[in-house]
Amino acid sequence: GAVVSQHPSRVICKSGTSVKIECRSLDFQATTMFWYRQFPKQSLMLMATSNEGSKATYEQGVEKDKFLINHASLTLSTLTVTSAHPEDSSFYICSARDPGQHNSPLHFGNGTRLTVT
Amino acid sequence: SQQGEEDPQALSIQEGENATMNCSYKTSINNLQWYRQNSGRGLVHLILIRSNEREKHSGRLRVTLDTSKKSSSLLITASRAADTASYFCATATNNAGNMLTFGGGTRLMVKP
Numbered sequence: 001g002a003v004v005s006q007h008p009s010r011v012i013c014k015s016g017t018s019v020k021i022e023c024r025s026l027d028f029q030a031t032t033m034f035w036y037r038q039f040p041k042q043s044l045m046l047m048a049t050s051n052e053g054s055k056a057t058y059e060q061g062v063e064k065d066k067f068l069i070n071h072a073s074l075t076l077s078t079l080t081v082t083s084a085h086p087e088d089s090s091f092y093i094c095s096a097r098d099p100g101q102h103n104s105p106l107h108f109g110n111g112t113r114l115t116v117t
Numbered sequence: 118s119q120q121g122e123e124d125p126q127a128l129s130i131q132e133g134e135n136a137t138m139n140c141s142y143k144t145s146i147n148n149l150q151w152y153r154q155n156s157g158r159g160l161v162h163l164i165l166i167r168s169n170e171r172e173k174h175s176g177r178l179r180v181t182l183d184t185s186k187k188s189s190s191l192l193i194t195a196s197r198a199a200d201t202a203s204y205f206c207a208t209a210t211n212n213a214g215n216m217l218t219f220g221g222g223t224r225l226m227v228k229p
Contacts, residue, residue, distance in 0.1 A: 043222050106217060
């Protein structure tokens with residue numbers, strides 16, 4: 001079945017540094033990928049929709065200069081948290097849908113736990 | 118804002134009992150999906166029910182959808198300790214190109 005791989009699974013960084021998170025679709029091409037953020041014991045909040053070859057679409061309240069998204073190929077989207085601060089500490093999850101399957105569900109990566117010290 | 122609201126927020130049952138989780142939503146939908154999330158992991162798709170369907174089964178899972186009440190339920194029968202996880206409903210709305218909006222989730226604990 002389709003698999004989405006997310007890396008790293010866990011990262012600790014110092015305040016002010018930038019962190020890049022990768023999301024790869026392993027056996028299908030994804031023109032669109034979704035980035036979510038999840039706080040402890042809460043639901044997933046959509047941050048942005050990553051579009052291959054064009055600019056990402058950000059949800060209201062999400063700073064595009066803070067959360068840089070690049071979708072340079074049909075199998076890879078990256079989220080870079082720039083100048084990270086402790087309040088950016090969260091669980092970030094990417095997902096993608098196999099366009100070859102009608103009404104296919106979203107396939108999720110295993111998430112990245114970001115801790116900013 | 119959250120499209121889906123789930124209740125209960127937390128549920129604790131004994132192994133072998135059934136677990137029922139409910140989801141309500143606000144706008145018209147194309148389909149509704151249920152996902153499971155183990156602690157600290159990504160989400161795993163469980164079942165999808167289309168807006169013109171009323172009930173769907175998959176193994177020990179039974180999902181109902183009532184579009185007139187804008188609600189859905191997920192029933193897990195004969196629960197097992199391994200079913201302990203968070204369960205989320207997610208709605209795909211017609212105008213959003215099937216982009217999903219997630220509910221708040223139900224944290225299920227099944228005690229052995």
